[in-house]
Amino acid sequence: MANRIVRPLIGERYVLGHATIDLDHMAIADRWYRAVNCDQIQFPFLIARLKKAMRDHFDREAALMERAGGALCRCHRQEHQTLLDLCDDAGALSQTNWRKSHSLLQSKMPKLVREHILFTDQLAVLFLNTNGASAPTC
Numbered sequence: 001m002a003n004r005i006v007r008p009l010i011g012e013r014y015v016l017g018h019a020t021i022d023l024d025h026m027a028i029a030d031r032w033y034r035a036v037n038c039d040q041i042q043f044p045f046l047i048a049r050l051k052k053a054m055r056d057h058f059d060r061e062a063a064l065m066e067r068a069g070g071a072l073c074r075c076h077r078q079e080h081q082t083l084l085d086l087c088d089d090a091g092a093l094s095q096t097n098w099r100k101s102h103s104l105l106q107s108k109m110p111k112l113v114r115e116h117i118l119f120t121d122q123l124a125v126l127f128l129n130t131n132g133a134s135a136p137t138c
Contacts, residue, residue, distance in 0.1 A: 009028070009029035009032045009033060009109070009110055009113055009114075010025060010026075010029045010113065010114060010117065014114065014117045014118065016117065016121060016122055016125040017125060017129060018125045018128055018129060020060060020064065021057075021060075021061060021064075021121060021124070021125055021128075024053070024056070024057035024060060024061075025057070025117060025121075027053045027057070028050065028053045028054055028057060028113070029113075031046065031049050031050035031053045032050055032105070032109060032110075032113070034046050034049075034050075035047055035049075035050050035105060036102060036105055036106045040094070040098045043091075043094050043098075043101070043102075044091065044094070047087055047090060047091045047094070047105075048091075050087055051084060051087045051088075054080070054083055054084060054087070055084070058080045061121075061124060064124075064128055065124060065127065065128065068127060068128050068131035068132070069131060070127050070131070072124065075120070076120050076124065079112075079116050079120055082112065083109070083112060083113065083116070086104070086105070086108055086109055086112065087105075089104060090102075090104045090105040
């Protein structure tokens with residue numbers, strides 16, 4: 001995939017004002033960028049790293065909401081599952097059609113992630129910031 005220019009998944013416009021969530025979003029964006037700019041042999045490893053970053057974020061987000069006295073709504077959880085399913089679809093497709101797999105991840109994921117951050121995650125951050133739920137302490 002050399003010599004292709006791929007726009008970043010997210011930028012400053014997608015910073016929501018919650019350190020933990022914003023850092024998670026940047027990690028996901030980094031993993032996605034690496035996956036859509038890799039060689040075919042690297043893809044299974046990089047798609048696994050992307051899924052792990054997403055799962056970790058989703059788990060942290062749910063725990064933060066619970067600590068703040070709330071919960072992720074059904075549609076929020078469904079959006080999380082849709083993103084994970086897209087990674088699974090791209091991974092499975094990469095076994096038989098590398099170009100389509102790469103195209104799927106590059107064409108569908110940015111829109112889904114951006115909309116999820118701007119609408120669904122923004123509501124979660126508003127709830128968290130209103131209820132004083134910052135990053136978990138170790």
